Amino acid sequence: MKYNDVTILTANTRDIIINKNELAARLKVSRNFENDLVTLCTDRLMDVITYKCAYIKTSIDLSQINQCDFGFMDVVSRNLYQNLLGCHQAFVMAVTTGIGVDRLLAKLNVTSQAEHFITDAVSSAAVESFCDYASNILQTEYNCRPRFSPGYGDVSLKTQKPLLDRLNASELLGITLNHSYLMTPVKSITAIMGVQS
C-alpha cells in the first residue's frame, strides 16, 4: 500500500552541522581532538550522504494504561506511555543518510580499518545530527516531547516494522529491515515524538 499522507523532508549535506559532542563520543576521543584523517573521511562521506526524512502526524489513543494506540500500530510499553502521557497526537518519523554510506563503509572495511572506524563514527554522528535538525523543524509549530525510538527502554525493536511500513519507508527512503529488525541503510533512525496538546 502506498500511503499518500507521508511528508518528505530533505536537507543539503553541507547544511547539517555535525554535533561535536556526538562525534567525539562516537570516535572515542576528547571534544577538541583534530586529525587530518578525520577531516578527509568526513569530506569523502559528505559526497555520498543523502539526508532524507519521512514523517506523519497521527492521533494517539492512550486510554488503556501502558498501551499506545497509533491507529496503525499498538505499542505496549510503560516507557513510551510515560513519555507520551498527555499527548493526543504524535509525529512518527524515520531518517536516513542513504545507501551510499553503506557502500562506502563496505569499501573501507576492505581498504582501511582506521578509515572505516572513523567514517562509521562520523556517519553515526551525522544521522543523529540530521534527526535533530528534522525534529527541530517539526517542533517549530508544536511543543513536543523528547524523541523516543524503538529499541529504547521497553519498546521492542519489532515496532520498527509497522512504523516503517506506515511511512512507506522502503519506497520513500529505501529503508528495509533484516530478520533482527535492524535497518539498512545502517545509518537510519526511527522515532516517535509526542505533540503536547
Next chain:
Amino acid sequence: MKKITDLIKEKRVYFDGGTGTILQEMGLPAGQPPELWNITCPEKIINLHRSYLNAGCNIIKTNTFGINADKFSNYEELIRAGIDCAKKAVDNQYEKYVAFDMGPTGKLLEPLGELKFEDAVDLFAKNVRAAADCGADLVLIETMNDSYETKAAVLAVKENCNLPVFVTNVYDASGKLMTGADPAAMIAMLEGLGVDALGMNCSLGPDIMLGIIGEFQKYSSTPVIVNPNAGLPEVIDGKTVYNIGSEDFSDYMIQLAQNGASILGGCCGTTPEFIQKTIKKTQDLPYVLPSEKDLTMVSSYTHSVIVENDPILIGERINPTGKPKLKEALKTNNLNYVLNEAIKQSEAGVHILDVNVGLPEINETEMMIKCISAIQAVSDLPLQIDTTNFETLEKAMRMYNGKPLVNSVNGTEDSMNHVLPIVQRYGGSLIALTIDEKGIPDNAKDRAKIAAKIMKRAADFGIRKKEIIVDPLALTISSNPESAIVTLESVKLIRQMGLKTSLGISNISFGLPQREIVTSTFYANALQSGLNCAIMNPFSAAMMNTYYAYRALNMLDNGCVDYINYASNDKNNHHTPSAEKPSEGSQNLHTGIVKGLKESAVACTKALLKTTEPLDVINNHIIPALNEIGTAFEQKKAYLPQLLMSAEAASASFEEVKKKISVEQSDKSKSIVLATVKGDIHDIGKNIVKVLMESYGFTVYDLGRDVSPEKIAECAVSNHCNLVGLSALMTTTVPSMAETIELLNKTDKNIKVLVGGAVLNQEYADMIGADFYGADAMDSVRYAESFYQNQ
C-alpha cells in the same frame, strides 16, 4: 484480440492512474492492505477499474501491488481475486488489457541487504505462477527502486509464464534509483533481459520526469512507459494534496509524449480525470516508436559503459594466470585480496573489471559467484565475466547485478552452442575470439571470417551485432614475429565490418624483457587502428600514459582536462617523494608509524631496507614505534583512531619488509584465529584486533563474522594454531561464544581462547571459560605476545 505487444507497435496506449487515494476515499482504513478488498469487496475494485476504462485507458493494473508469499499466506487467492476483478471490469472490451501488477518485496537484496537473489526470484515466481493461468494479458513490474530486485522480478516472469513484461522504476529528481542506477544502466540491463516496455513511475510529477525522459530517448530502443504522480504530496489540514492538477498534468504529458514516451498513464494522486485529459490531449500526436540504438552498452548497478570511439580500459588484475599472490588468495579463500585489487584498479581509472577465478584446485563456479557478489559491494564498475566454464558463466550471468560483458565466445561449435543461449537468456555484450576448430588463422581476412561467422550465429539467438566485440587475439611477437602486424590488420578489417574490437594487450610482449615498452607502443598502434577495448594492467604507467595521450591527441579529451589531471598527479610522474630520502629513513619510520602516516611509513621502510636487515627493521623500528603508540593509548594519551592509523601504517611497513624476508625467516610461529561468533554480525571490534595483530607480525586467520564453533575449531586444528580470539557484540550471542569455547577445549586442551566485545567483561569471560578477557585491542595483543613468549 491483438496482443498488447503488437498494439504498442501501432499506436499510443494508456495505463490507468492511482488507486491508493481513491480507495481511501471509498473508505479503506489507513493501515489496511487494499488487496484484501479483492476478496471482501470486489465490487469496489471493479468499479475503480471501470472508472479508468471509461476514462479511455487501455491497460488496467490489478490491485495486487503489495502481495507476496511473505506478506500474505493466502497470496494465491488474493492474486486470483485481483485478476478476476480486473477481468470482470475489462469484460473483453476492444483493446482493453489486464496487467498483473507486481511491486517490490520491501526487502533489500544481498550484498548490502540480507535477501538472497535466488530467494527474491522465488518470491516473485510464486506470484507469477499464481497469476499465470488467470487470464492477465501482461505483467507490470512497477515502483522498483533497486536494479537487482528488478532483475529478480523479470527473471521470475520470464521463467514462469509467457506473458509480455513491462517494467517501470522509481527515479528521484537527480535521475537515479534509490540504490543508484541511472536510466542508461536500467535500459542496458532490461533490454538485455528482453523486456517488452520499460520506463518510470511514481515518486515524481510529470514536470520532473520531463527532465529525465531525454535519457530514455537517447538510450532506449524499447517503448518507454511514463506513469508519473500528480506532482508532490503535501499534507494540508490532515489531507494529502498533490500539487499538480489534471490540466497541468495532461499538458506535461503532451511534452513527455513529444519527447519519446510511448505509453502514458498515472500513479499516486492521479484519477480518471487525469487520464481522460491526457488521452484527449495526446492521442492525435504523431506516434513514433523509439529508434534502434546502435550502442554497445554494459552496466553495473549504478551506470553504464558505452563502447564507442573513446577507448575502454578493462582491468586484467583479477586473473590468476601468472599472478602467484592472487592464486594463493583464491586457494585460501582470501576475498580481501581480490577486493583490494578491484578497488585499486577502479581508482587507477579502468572502466570495466575482468573477473577470472579459474584454478584447477578450486570450485570455479562457487568462487566466481562469491567474488562477483563481494566485488559488487565495493566497486560500482561493470564486470567482465571471464571463464571457459559454461556452468560458471551461466550462474555468474544470472546473479550479476547489471548487464555484464562476457569473456568469451569463440568460433568453435562447442563454444557457440553453449555460450550464445546463455547470453540470449540473461543479456550481455560478448567478447568473440577469432579462433575456431582449426586454430587461430595466420591472416586478418580469415580472422574476420570467424568474426562474421560468430556474428551470424549470434543473430540466430537474437543477439544483435552491436553486442559483439571481436578480439582478434594478440600473440607474443617473441615467437610470432608477424603477430602484431596481423592483429592490427585484423582490428582494422573488423572495424570496417561495423564491429567493435578488444585485445588482451599484454600478451604481445610475453617472453620479452621490459614488457611495458613493447605493450604500450603496441597499444598506441592498436588504438590508431581503431581498437575499442583493451584488457590491460592499469598499474602500468606506460599503458596509462599512452591512454591519456591518445585521448588528448584525438580530441576525445575536451581541453585536455583528463590528461592534465593525470599528468599533474604526483603518483603518475617520476618525482621522488620527500619521505623517501634514505638518510631520514630511520627517524621517519618511527614518526610515520606513531603518527599513522601510511605512505610515509612505506617510503621510509623502503629506504631503510637498503641499509638494514629486514628483521632489524621489525624489531628495532616497527615494534618500538607500535609499542610507543600502544602505551600512549593505554595511558589515554592517544585515541582509538590514532591507534588504528598507526597499526595500518605499521602493517603497510611490515608488508614492505616481508618482501625482503625469505620464506625460512618469516615468523609463521606467531598466529591467531579470529572470528565473530555464530549469530553475531558485528565485526568492527574483531577487525580492529586483526589490524593490530597483523601490525605486530601475527599471521591472522580471519574467519569473518557469524562463524560456527565447528568452523573455528577446524581452522585452529588445520593450521596448528593454539590461540583463538572470539568477539561478540550482542548479549544474545554470548551463549554461542560459550559453546565455541567448550568445543575448542574438547578439541585440544592446549588451545587458549581470548575473548572481547562490547557485552563482555571479566566476570562473563570467567563464566564461559575463556582464558583471557581483552578489554581492548591493545590488551589482546599484549596477551597474544606473552602467550607466544611463554611457549
